[in-house]
Amino acid sequence: MFVTFISRFSMIALCCALSVCPPALAATTIAAVASNFTQPMAEIAEAFEKATGHGAKLSFGSSGKFVAQIENGAPFEVFLSADAEKPEKLEKSRQAVEGSRFTYAVGKLVLWSAKPGYVDDQGRILESGGFKHLALADPKLAPYGEAAVEVLKNKGLFERLQPLFVLGENISQTHQFISTGNAELGFIALSQVIGNGKIAEGSGWAVPETLHAPIRQDAVLLNKGAENPAAAALMQFLKSPEARAIIQKYGYSLAD
Amino acid sequence: MLGDDDLAALWLTFRVAALSTVWLLMLGTPLAWWLTRTGSRWKAVCNALVALPLVLPPTVLGFYLLVLIGPNGPIGRLTTGLGMGTLAFTFNGLVVASVLYSLPFVVQPLQTAFAAIGPPPLEAAATLRAGPWDTFFHVVVPLAKPGFLAAAILGFAHTVGEFGVVLMIGGNIPGQTRVVSVQVYNHVEALEYGQAHWLAGGLLAFSFAVLIVMYGFLNHRLTVQPAK
Numbered sequence: 001m002f003v004t005f006i007s008r009f010s011m012i013a014l015c016c017a018l019s020v021c022p023p024a025l026a027a028t029t030i031a032a033v034a035s036n037f038t039q040p041m042a043e044i045a046e047a048f049e050k051a052t053g054h055g056a057k058l059s060f061g062s063s064g065k066f067v068a069q070i071e072n073g074a075p076f077e078v079f080l081s082a083d084a085e086k087p088e089k090l091e092k093s094r095q096a097v098e099g100s101r102f103t104y105a106v107g108k109l110v111l112w113s114a115k116p117g118y119v120d121d122q123g124r125i126l127e128s129g130g131f132k133h134l135a136l137a138d139p140k141l142a143p144y145g146e147a148a149v150e151v152l153k154n155k156g157l158f159e160r161l162q163p164l165f166v167l168g169e170n171i172s173q174t175h176q177f178i179s180t181g182n183a184e185l186g187f188i189a190l191s192q193v194i195g196n197g198k199i200a201e202g203s204g205w206a207v208p209e210t211l212h213a214p215i216r217q218d219a220v221l222l223n224k225g226a227e228n229p230a231a232a233a234l235m236q237f238l239k240s241p242e243a244r245a246i247i248q249k250y251g252y253s254l255a256d
Numbered sequence: 257m258l259g260d261d262d263l264a265a266l267w268l269t270f271r272v273a274a275l276s277t278v279w280l281l282m283l284g285t286p287l288a289w290w291l292t293r294t295g296s297r298w299k300a301v302c303n304a305l306v307a308l309p310l311v312l313p314p315t316v317l318g319f320y321l322l323v324l325i326g327p328n329g330p331i332g333r334l335t336t337g338l339g340m341g342t343l344a345f346t347f348n349g350l351v352v353a354s355v356l357y358s359l360p361f362v363v364q365p366l367q368t369a370f371a372a373i374g375p376p377p378l379e380a381a382a383t384l385r386a387g388p389w390d391t392f393f394h395v396v397v398p399l400a401k402p403g404f405l406a407a408a409i410l411g412f413a414h415t416v417g418e419f420g421v422v423l424m425i426g427g428n429i430p431g432q433t434r435v436v437s438v439q440v441y442n443h444v445e446a447l448e449y450g451q452a453h454w455l456a457g458g459l460l461a462f463s464f465a466v467l468i469v470m471y472g473f474l475n476h477r478l479t480v481q482p483a484k
Contacts, residue, residue, distance in 0.1 A: 180329075182326050
């Protein structure tokens with residue numbers, strides 16, 4: 001009696017398990033994703049799982065930290081960096097699959113303030129001044145910070161404004177400095193303040209891409225994922241029209 | 257080796273920690289004394305408030321501080337009203353944050369030391385007509401000396417080791433808010449592991465030495481001597 005119950009129970013359990021199992025060759029991959037790409041990637045991963053049946057686990061953080069972790073044996077299979085140098089470095093040091101690197105998104109820089117009407121749409125406020133703090137991501141660490149410095153140099157304002165710099169460790173933190181009003185304005189990623197295709201709150205100047213080198217964000221397949229079909233599929237999916245539409249929706253442009 | 261940036265960060269860290277320790281002792285001493293002596297029903301609440309930084313992630317503390325000291329926050333309104341501007345991204349802001357953050361590390365050893373004195377010495381002082389101030393400075397302070405020492409060392413060392421809060425409200429300004437822990441973090445993020453090692457190793461050695469000195473001293477003072 002008891003045995004029948006057990007066997008019946010395990011049959012039911014087996015059926016349940018089979019019914020939720022994804023299609024035959026489905027696998028799961030784990031990706032390290034630059035934190036500025038958190039929102040679009042969450043959406044892309046959802047679409048990816050629906051489209052391919054593969055699973056994607058996402059880990060969000062700073063690109064620099066990820067490189068250190070990857071070099072020390074972290075289990076990541078795909079790496080979406082906030083810049084182009086770090087994936088290249090990993091490829092050179094043979095931590096990543098050669099030839100797998102590509103630009104999945106190009107970041108757009110915006111000069112933003114939480115106060116409506118504070119930043120004009122030409123960025124003239126940089127010249128007229130009247131603010132005490134200008135926030136940007138640390139140019140040594142973050143490509144958006146590097147681009148911001150380039151913009152200021154191109155406008156001949158770097159020397160004058162440098163004493164007003166407050167540096168976020170990344171662009172999320174820079175956004176926090178500005179959104180809490182501690183810094184009147186600052187340079188962040190358009191993706192952070194975009195909603196329905198425009199700057200959703202406060203005021204901002206979308207910096208023309210002629211004023212700085214493109215902020216290329218590259219992805220690379222890591223050695224740990226070389227044999228995993230799900231990792232290759234995710235790399236491929238990032239180039240799909242579906243993923244590209246999501247990437248653009250979040251205020252990035254595309255490489256080509 | 258260490259660059260100019262690193263040395264600036266070290267010197268800044270020392271200044272923040274030293275000034276914070278002074279403030280911590282000035283504020284922590286009366287607070288700990290009150291907490292030891294009071295029968296108030298607010299005691300539990302105050303104790304809990306003081307201990308909060310022990311359990312809260314520094315990011316939580318840093319985030320709330322950033323909101324509170326911002327131009328729209330209550331503290332920000334107060335400081336701008338007093339003509340001091342806002343505290344974020346300033347040396348003084350770091351000191352204020354450090355005092356809050358390290359408060360339990362100073363108040364708790366003091367509280368333990370005060371409690372250990374017990375009523376008899378205070379009663380004896382009272383029978384000799386010593387006033388409360390007199391009693392405090394000539395009876396309590398000498399008896400609680402190990403407590404003061406532990407409090408000062410822990411307050412200083414904990415401020416040196418502070419990271420999350422500084423990162424949130426500091427703005428990473430060289431010579432002003434870029435302390436050692438943030439500088440180590442910057443080096444690691446920038447993949448400059450050589451420089452990171454020098455600073456990080458130095459910090460490790462410092463912290464270890466401080467703790468050895470403190471435990472050595474406290475053990476010496478507090479070890480129960482076996483009865484002969």
